[in-house]
Amino acid sequence: MNCFGNVVRESGQSRFPEPPQRITAFMTGQYTTRKHGCHPRPGGGARRISLRRDGKCVMVINMTRTKLISALIVMLALAVSAQADGRVVSVLYFENTTGNADYAWLSKGLADMLITDLAAHEELTVVERDDLQKILREQERSVSDLFDEKTAVRIGKLVSAKEIVIGSYIIHNDGLRIDVKIVNVETGTVETGVRAEGKLGDLFTVQQRMTQDVLGKLGIQATGDGGPRETESLAAAKAYYTGIDLMDAGSFEEAAVRFREAAQIDPYYLKPQKSLEESYAFLKDFKRQRYQRELKNLYEKAAHIKRRLAAPEWRTYAQVLTDAYKQGLSQEEIKKLTEADPTLLQCDSRAQCTWELQHTLLNIADKSVEYFEDTETEKKMHREILLITDRARQELNDDPFFPEILYMELFSLKYFERWNDLRVACEHLMITYPDYRMMWAIENFYERALKELGGEDD
Known part of the structure; x- marks a missing residue:
């Protein structure tokens, strides 16, 4: 079957033509185990896939028809991506x-x-963790298989990587040591x-x-300390x-508990927020999935605003466009630039952005309680406001x-039942800004x- 859905037959076999990088996938019957591992043997049984690059056998995979099709989709997508984006690197566990x-x-x-x-550097195309996990699942490989260097190289070839990064770590008392090797996939050498x-x-x-x-060894110019x-x-x-780990093992309910725990410890840690949404999708709990998606979007918005406020120099949208x-x-x-930071269109000054952040945090507080009865996050958000x-x-008076910023404070003073502070704050606003909307x-x-x-009056 070619890219347009046409089937190409050769010697009685259905053949997938060569996508970029001359990767060829053959679907046949069973295979014998020989030195080069790519010799078909007639017969039924489980389907296998032989993956070749430039005429050389890369790997033979034993799987059902359904898994085979799924694996082909992953591999062909990675191959096309490799051709489009250039140098591909795969980081193994x-x-x-x-x-x-x-x-x-x-x-x-x-x-x-x-x-x-690594993915933050345009010079590299990095294989996503999810894609690696799919390949492991389709081949019925365990994580420990990746620690064998030969197997790791075979996996690297399967995902069209030029180099693979493999590593290990050891912890003794309070000391940590991380060792990393960069392996050339074509030659199999470190x-x-x-x-x-x-x-x-x-x-x-x-x-x-x-x-x-690692960036230095890959010949990539690293900038600064790697960012936030x-x-x-x-x-x-x-x-x-x-x-x-629990998600990869199919324990979605337990995984959701862990993601929720991580999000409560650090609400602005966005990966647990995203994974929590995914876990609800796997559980087919579509209402909680929608709830979590709303919260995730609010956290992403808050993170954008915080980064903009933390910038050493304030720049308006007009200045960014100029x-x-x-x-x-x-x-x-320019459109991509705006999409990368939606706050450019939402606030034009530090004060406006500060108010927008307060408003976003108040929404997070309200929805956390309404959707998940999460009073701990509610308290954190009000404290931050x-x-x-x-x-x-100190900075924007x-x-x-x-x-507008002072007004948002009133909601949090009420939440913490700081009634006298609320009274004083209201009096200040009514006296100082009598025409406030x-x-x-x-x-x-x-x-x-x-x-x-x-009724006391201090």
């Missing part, structure tokens, strides 16, 4: 040489963190290796140092990657938009505060 199951989560954790960091060491408590620093070294980390919490990372035109970016590139307001008093709502807050205080 790391071997836990510690012998302690408490650290098993780092096997997929270190690999996934490295995949995320091109180079790196080692990163440090304290287990500094895992993310050690991991980022490993990433910088996905999380600063070891506990959140452990809960998340434990959930990933710079883009000066750099000669096309309309399509108060902290944001305190910072704004001269901005015309400042009363939401004065009627402030009056309601004020009356509630006075009622709770028993």
Whole structure:
């Protein structure tokens, strides 16, 4: 079958023509086990697939027709991607040489963190963890099979990788050592290796140092310290990657519990938010899937706003557009720039963005309770709204938009039942900004505060 759905037959066999990189897949009957492993033997039984590159046998896979078709879809997609995007690198799971199951989560954790960091560089096309997991599942391979270098090379060929990154880690007392090898898939030889060491408590620093070294060995210019980390919490990372192991094993309910745990530890750790949505989809709990998707989108919005507010130099959308035109970016590139950061269109000043962040956090607080009865997240969001307001008093009190920020504080003061603080905040707004658009709502807050205080007037 070619790219247009036409079937090509040769010697009684259905043949998939060569996609980019001259990868050819043959579907036949059973195969004999011979030295080169690509010799068909007539007969029925389970289907097998022979994968060739440039005329050489890469791998023979034994699977059912359904699994075979699924595997072909993955492999052909990867092959086309390789042709379109160039250099392909596959990061395999790391071997836990510690012998302690408490650290098993780092096997997929270190690999996934490295995949995320490498994928940020346009010079590389990095095989996604999900694609690697699909290949393992279709071949009925276990994670431990990846620790065999020959098998790892075969997997690398299967996903059209030029190089594979394989690694191991050992933990002794509070010390962590990560060893990484970069293997040329075509020759099967180790091109180079790196080692990163440090304290287990500094895992993310050690991991980022490993990433910088791997990029250097791949000939990629690393910039800065790798950018913001996905999380600063070891506990959140452990809960998340434990959930990933459970998800891969098909234990979706248990995986959802772990993802929820990770999200509660660090709400802005976006990977658990996304995986929690996926776990509900596998469970066919479509209502909770929709609920979680709404929350995930709010967290993503909050993360965008936070990054923009943390930038050393504030830039308006007009300034971003002007710079883009000066750099000669096309309309399509400018569109992608805007899609990458939707806040460019949502707020035009630091004060507006600060209010937008408060509003987003208030939505997260409300929906967390309404959808999942998550009062802990509700409390965290209200606490953060108060902290944001305190910072704004120091930095933004001269901005015309400042009363909007003060207004958002009232909701959190009410939540924590800080009635006297609520009374004082309302009085400040009513005296200082008498023409504020939401004065009627402030009056309601004020009356509630006075009622709770028993009519006392300090």
